[in-house]
Amino acid sequence: MISYADAVSELFKKKESPPLCLVRTFGCRQNVSDGEKISGLLLSMGFGFTEELSVADIIIYNTCAVRESAESRVFGLLGELKHLKEKNKSLIIGFCGCMADLEHIKDKLKSQYKFVDLFFGTNAIGELPKLLYEHIAKETPALDALVSDVAEIREDIPVKRLSGMKADVPVMYGCDNFCSYCIVPYVRGRERSRSADDIAAEVKELADCGFKEIMLLGQNVNSYGKGLSGEIDFPKLLHRLNKLDGDFKIRFLSSHPKDAGRELIDAIAECERVCKHLHLPIQSGSNRILSEMNRGYTVEQYLETVNYARKIMPGFSFSTDIIVGFPNETYEDFCQTIRVLEQVRFDNIFSFIYSKRKGTKAALLKDKTDKADKSAWFRQLLEKQREIAIENNKRFIGKVLELLVDGESETDGFVSGKSDEFINVTIPGGDKSLIGQRIKVKIVKAGISALEGKLDS
Numbered sequence: 001m002i003s004y005a006d007a008v009s010e011l012f013k014k015k016e017s018p019p020l021c022l023v024r025t026f027g028c029r030q031n032v033s034d035g036e037k038i039s040g041l042l043l044s045m046g047f048g049f050t051e052e053l054s055v056a057d058i059i060i061y062n063t064c065a066v067r068e069s070a071e072s073r074v075f076g077l078l079g080e081l082k083h084l085k086e087k088n089k090s091l092i093i094g095f096c097g098c099m100a101d102l103e104h105i106k107d108k109l110k111s112q113y114k115f116v117d118l119f120f121g122t123n124a125i126g127e128l129p130k131l132l133y134e135h136i137a138k139e140t141p142a143l144d145a146l147v148s149d150v151a152e153i154r155e156d157i158p159v160k161r162l163s164g165m166k167a168d169v170p171v172m173y174g175c176d177n178f179c180s181y182c183i184v185p186y187v188r189g190r191e192r193s194r195s196a197d198d199i200a201a202e203v204k205e206l207a208d209c210g211f212k213e214i215m216l217l218g219q220n221v222n223s224y225g226k227g228l229s230g231e232i233d234f235p236k237l238l239h240r241l242n243k244l245d246g247d248f249k250i251r252f253l254s255s256h257p258k259d260a261g262r263e264l265i266d267a268i269a270e271c272e273r274v275c276k277h278l279h280l281p282i283q284s285g286s287n288r289i290l291s292e293m294n295r296g297y298t299v300e301q302y303l304e305t306v307n308y309a310r311k312i313m314p315g316f317s318f319s320t321d322i323i324v325g326f327p328n329e330t331y332e333d334f335c336q337t338i339r340v341l342e343q344v345r346f347d348n349i350f351s352f353i354y355s356k357r358k359g360t361k362a363a364l365l366k367d368k369t370d371k372a373d374k375s376a377w378f379r380q381l382l383e384k385q386r387e388i389a390i391e392n393n394k395r396f397i398g399k400v401l402e403l404l405v406d407g408e409s410e411t412d413g414f415v416s417g418k419s420d421e422f423i424n425v426t427i428p429g430g431d432k433s434l435i436g437q438r439i440k441v442k443i444v445k446a447g448i449s450a451l452e453g454k455l456d457s
Helices: 004-012 029-044 068-079 082-087 103-112 122-138 184-188 196-208 234-242 262-270 287-292 299-312 331-344 371-394
Strands: 020-025 058-063 092-097 118-120 142-144 166-170 213-217 249-253 277-279 317-324 348-353 400-408 414-419 424-428 438-446 451-455
Touching: 004 122, 020 029, 029 058, 029 092, 029 122, 029 166, 029 213, 058 068, 092 122, 118 122, 122 184, 166 196, 196 213, 196 234, 213 234, 234 249, 234 262, 262 299, 287 331, 299 331, 317 331, 317 371, 331 371, 348 371, 371 438, 400 424, 424 438
Parallel strands: 020 058, 058 092, 092 118, 118 142, 166 213, 213 249, 277 317, 317 348, 424 451
Antiparallel strands: 400 414, 400 438, 414 424, 438 451
16 A cells, blocks of 8 residues: 555656755754654655745745744734635645644644644644645645644654754653643653663664764653653663764753752763763742642752752752743742752752743633743843853863864854763864864863864864
8 A cells, every 4th residue: 555655756757856844943952853754755755955935836834832032923924824825726834733732733734824734732743644645635624733732753754964963862751740831741641751772772773883973852851761661761772772882972852850860870970982961951940830830849859959969079060940020920939949959959950930821720820920020030040040051161171072063153263062061162263074073172261151162283
């Protein structure tokens, strides 16, 4: 039986040149990984690629639902495609990703964005060839979103990598944590883990192809192994991947503090391929707010993990996520977050003012905290972290760091890369031949957001 991918290819064979697609991804690394699969499927169906909206035969927006501002931005950009559709009736417009798994989004598209042809959720990416074929053959919109929470993990979806040196490898999908502010469990479903054999095979193939850095992905990688037969968890997976041959390093996102115990820290310390950095979102320094967020840990437990890591690896690097202005947060709650910054001294933070998401428990809370206060606290947080980052970066002056050079810096004449500690390092001289190489540099200058180094002779 002919596959839907082959069937779509047949439909386009009479064209003088391959049809062109444009896939635009919004949001997190998991969304980017999904976008690579969407592109891989389109490539298997004979599509070429373009970055120009005006020449594309199919445009797919792969969306993020984490923050309301991201949702508004996507709809603004989507609306701009209407005039392209009016000029080119054969243009196919697709809408997918996390936003597609929300019922109110589906209703909005049906009523206000009728020019959208394809609509599918995060767990239905593998159905793209079928949806596309049915749309072209029947000339009707194809809707296949809101799939089951227990969606099957498919290992047969091709991937078109965005980079030839760094690759993302999902190890599990979904989330069971149900933090009160977070929409992810509702759009990506419950936790499902890939088999260790499939993960190891993919990493080995990437290493054999010369990829230098593998990023293991999951909404909570520490939950890896749930539902699988046999004794396998995330620390054991790290040990297994660490034994593979090749010139590559391992990173991972994201860890949940309630599950990031000593076994994980020990695995990072023992595995020479695993970079000595952990992104560990604390979200708030107030136990009261953490309880309201349904995070499942206390500040004291969080600090215990940090202290243990730095005891056995003194140079260990931490980054984190922080939400400012959670409903009914007080200034005292916020000050406790500042105290955590001063204790942990994160190398980097990703911080946001709380954004209400329809469908979450936190969205039902009546918030008495003034918006102006939230903005003022946010500025205070950023200023404190700026002070810490400047002091933190000075510790590297005179030291030799290893890094993967991954591109040109925003500063003219510089190339840049990330150290094992996930610190951005720039190198003057602009030698583009260094891109893709793992090198050692001696740090000569420390700024707020980056270090400057020279090749270690």
